[in-house]
Each structure stands twice: as structure tokens, then as C-alpha cells.
Amino acid sequence: MNPKIFEKLKTLAEAAKYDVSCASSGTTRNNPVKNLGTAAGWGICHSFTEDGRCVSLLKIMLTNHCIYDCGYCMNRRSNDIPRSTFSVSELVELTIEFYRRNYIEGLFLSSGVVRNADYTMERMVRVAKDLRLVHKYNGYIHLKSIPGASRELITEAGLYADRLSCNIEMPSEASLRIIAPDKNYQSVYRPMHYIQQGFLQSAEDKKKYRHTPRFAPAGQSTQMIIGASPDDDNRILHLANALYQRPAMKRVYYSGYIHLNTYDTRLPALPTPPLVRENRLYQADWLMRFYQFKVDEIVDEKHPNLDLEIDPKLAWALRHPENYPVNINTADYETILRVPGIGVKSANLIISSRRFGRLTSDHLKKMGVVMKRAKYFITCNELQAFTVQEAGSEYIRRALTAPPKKKKDEEQQLIIGFEYDTPRNP
């Protein structure tokens, strides 16, 4: 083993760490001929780093040399950092050996751009091809498609990879032009379009021929940096929504901006990454994908930014108190799903259980409904409670955002020597 590989791994893992995508889901690969590897329908997280992010794939760069000079990126040309490059065989060996030890679920390969987009893309495809054809590796592969890569290479990449991705980086083209002058939306959208076409073509062929090769069966994903440009959440979520309308687009990731290149004055000097905003955007993303919310219901011209204090679902409920309270025992699934504190799982449990008898708040609590929030928005088989109609939106907002109460002992109050209340910590 080449002793330099330790140094290379460190440099190139560090170079790749700002890519958010970690999913190893969305595809099923069985292993009927007893080779190495499978891919389950949902991904498996094998470890978690100290920042709490999961490590599912070996997320790594082929090289961190780059001809571009994007303001947000650590690997930009003008940064003086250690640079190195993996050979195809080194990377293949590393992937296989990590995989055999159950460290990883597969490979996430990205790269800086050397010479030109096609030259880089070709070498990335070679890694995937080697893994699949020479080593008969059957695990997950996620390939980044380099902006500006040609259709032929993307088509080839799709044959070996499970998922392809092309990062849109900035929520508007104007910001992208300022911060990453070497890129434009066209260079991002074109590979995206190729992937989509390959995906649809493969689905079409599947109807005709049973053994048609699969093209990127887990579709594609993309990523936007949050907080590096003045774009508001309205812009971001509408863009995400438009991307989700495309057939092969499975995930849009949001990455809170970290101020790495402190000398670059085009970028805001954020002291900490905007983690709360990022979280709210993911919540809004979930509402669009799993809760049947339309993007206009979450943000619009009047409310261009998500409320950082409360989650977007609660925010919508407080803006529309006329829809509540919801009767748990009669309302349909879609309506129940819109109750703050009830998620997809509890909604399903409610729907299937209420056929056997009326549900009470006690049942709901046991099913995992967050009654702290839900109690203002539901009625069940009980006496009328204090709902949003009586309390008003403003009251609920204050009640739910209030800091947690102090412990009793700290209160300036006379304590008589007996407990009249239930003990706090039984």
C-alpha cells in the first residue's frame, strides 16, 4: 500500500466535506450471483461525525485541483491549500476495502475541475466503471456530474451510478454570476437535463425490453447554499418546488453557508452558519414532499421568509385558524396531516385505529402525537378544549415559543413542607 494514501485521504476527504448529500436510498440492488454488495431500498448510516451528520457513503474528491474560482468553495484556485489527486486504482481499492468492513454503504465521488469538464468527468466515470465491471461491485455509487460535461459522458455515468447530482449552488442566477463567475445556470441545467432524459429513456425502454440497463435508478439530486446570497426563502423554495416537478429529481439539499474564504468581500461574513434557517427550509421541503403542502402556502410575497421561531407547519396553521379545530374522529387524512404535532406516522395510526372506536386525547398521546402543539388544533371524543378559536393565534405562538419554565425550586416562593403536587422526578 502506498504510504502517501493517508495524506491523500485526509486532503481529499476534507475537500469533499461541504457536500451535504448523504443519501444512499432510492435504489434496490440485489446480489444474485454472489458478488460484493447490495443496495437496500433505504440507506444505512454507518457512522456519525462530531457535527452529527451521518456517514453513509465514502464522500471523497478525485482531486482538489480546480480551475474555477468560486467564492464559497474551499478548493478554489486562489486558495493556498495542499492539493492531491487519487489514481483510479487507489480510490477503487479504498472503496472496496471500506465496503468489505461494513464501514460504508458506497461511494460518493466528486471532483475539482482539471483541464476541462469532460476530462474530469471521464476520470470519474472510469472509477465507477472499474468498480462495477472489474470488481463486480454492487453497492451504491453517487457520482457528481461536473457542470458543463457532455451528454455522452453523463449517459455513460448513468449506467454505472445509482444517483447523479449536479449542484445548482446559488438560488438565483444573478448571485451565481457574482460569486462563481466561471459558472452559469446553463452549465448546471444542461447536465441535469441530460440526466433526466437518460432516466426517462431508460424507463421507456424498460417497457419494451425486460433487461434494459438501468440509468441512475436513484435519480438525481442537487444542492443550494443558504445565506451566501441575499435570496429569500420564497425564491429558494419556489426554485426547489420547480426542481421537484422534474421527473428524476429526488432531493434538493440546503447547505448553511460557512464563511471559509474570509478575504472574499463578495460574501457575507456570517459568524456562524445559519443552521436554524437551514432546518426550517428542510421542514418546508418535507411539507412539500410528504404533507401535501403547496409551495405558495408556505411562503409568498407577503411572507418571503420562513419564521425562525416556529416551524412552517405551525406557522401556516396560525395564519389559517379558520381551518381548525379538526375533529380527529371524522376528518380526512389530508386534514389531519395538517395539524401541528401530528406527523405522517401518527396520522396513519389515527386513520387505521378510529375504525375500531372513538379516539381520545389519551390514545393520541400514546400514539406519539405531540399534544403540546396538537391540543390547540383538534377536538376528539371529549369536552371542548381551549383551541385556536378561543385562544387566538398570537396566544398560541407565545405559549409555544416561551422559554421552558424554571424549575420550581428556583422560584422565589414560600415552600410549605409537603408536596401537594405530583412529584417532578418519580
Next chain:
Amino acid sequence: MIPPVTPKSPKEDFVSAKYSTSPPPTPPSGGWGVITRYFIYDNTFDGLLTCVFDAFNRKEFPDRIVGENTQLPLFTESFTVITDETKSDRVLKALREKISRSALDMLFIDYLSESDDTTIILFRYIRKALTSEFSIEMNFADPDVLELSKIYKKVTREEERMRQFVRFQKTVDGIFFAVMNPIYNVLPLSARFFQNRFADQSWIIYDIRRKYGLYYDLHTVETVQFDHLEIAAETGKLTPEKLDDYELAFQDLWKDYLKAITIQERKNLKLQRQFMPKRFWKYLTEKN
């Protein structure tokens, strides 16, 4: 002592109980009276099904079912169930008519949680399922149904953790070896997954708590037991001379990789522990 039961054809009795329309009342946790009725069984799934058969047969329903060699409290009645495959098969057959395949799988997975608290809930669930006119499996307002679905989640979660946190070490003879300490007996559940995924390498996963392991020899998975296992107690590591030449290098590479991939600006140790509880750290390559 238990009064002797008047002999009756077990078949007849069981059938009549099966079609009884009134649902059995759920006894409070302490039982109806002062005396708690215990059934003692041999900790097998068949044993549990035999308990069901015997209970219907004797028209006596236990408040607790415990494994052999359990110290019983004072003031209890107890009945020792002798596992009988013909009896358990009949219960299984009756159950198949009443509940779906997936619900039956759930019962077996719940049983792997290996707790006496679960056993009695399983018993009550089976009793309700057999006597109810309609399927009870979707009624999550029933405390037993809900509880079993929660235990199911816990056990399958533990099994998922096996998939996540098993770390193989390559030995000199080319076998990939891993140690685990799961709180539930989930090894049987994950056998197929590992067999599929690592089909071209032989491996051993050893459950150190229950002192048995699975060995895959490129053809089939078999159960193995070691009388003496030479591993470091704190880390589950094999001694260096037993390892493949490059094994330690790959372990170091993996550690380096995890350090490099961490974003310091977003450090959140609490979140890390939430996803990867400390009890798994012992045998993780990257954590020691």
C-alpha cells in the same frame, strides 16, 4: 397447588373458545385478585404458543408468563407448560386464519426482545386475536396492539443498528470478524442481509451477550459458539498477529477519514450521540 382439571377433549374446548364472541377483558397489571397466576415456559416461541393452547384448554389465563428458573414471588399460583409442537402448530394454524402474515412476523420479532414483560403482552394479543370476530391488528387504540407495535419498532431498530455499526476486521485466514452486543436477540434477523451483501467473503458476527455467532462460509450461514474468544474486552479487537497485514492500516484510514470529514463549525456532539448512542461505541473502530 392447582386443582386438577376435569379432562375434556382439548380440541373441542379450543375450538369453542376460538369462536367465542365476547372479547376477553384485559386484566389489570397486578391480576384480578391477590393471587397472581404464573405460567412457566421454556423461553421458546413454540413454548409461548403452547401456553396459549394450555390456557384455553384449562380455561385459566395467566397474569404473567416467565421463563424457567425464574424466582417466583410469594402468593402465586404457577403452572409449568411443557412445550408441545402439535399444540403450538395448532395455535399457529388458528392464528394464521385470524391475522395477516405481517402481523405474525411482528409477533415473532417481538418475541426476540426476550423480555417477560413482552411475553404476557404477546399472550394477550394472541388471545384477543383468536377470540375477536374481526382482525384486531390495526386497532392501535388497544394498549396491547400499540405496545407490540412499539416493541416491534425497538427490535427492528436494534437490528438496523447491527447493519449500521457492525465493523469487520479481516483476519489472517481471510475471514471478516465482528463482535456485537445487541440488547435484543437480533442476530437471526440480520443474517440474510449480511449474507446477501457480503456474499463473496466469509464472515463471522458474534453476539457477545448471548455467546453465539453466525458464520458464513461462502455457501450457508451457520451458528457457531466459541468456548474461548481471544479479543480485547474493551474494544472487541483481535490481537494484531491474528489480523491481516493491511487490516490496521485500513482501520487507521477509516479513523483519519472520519476526522477529516467533520465540519468543526457545525460541531454538535449531542446530535452525534442521539444517532449513535454511546453503548455502540465500544466496538466501533473509529471510536477506539
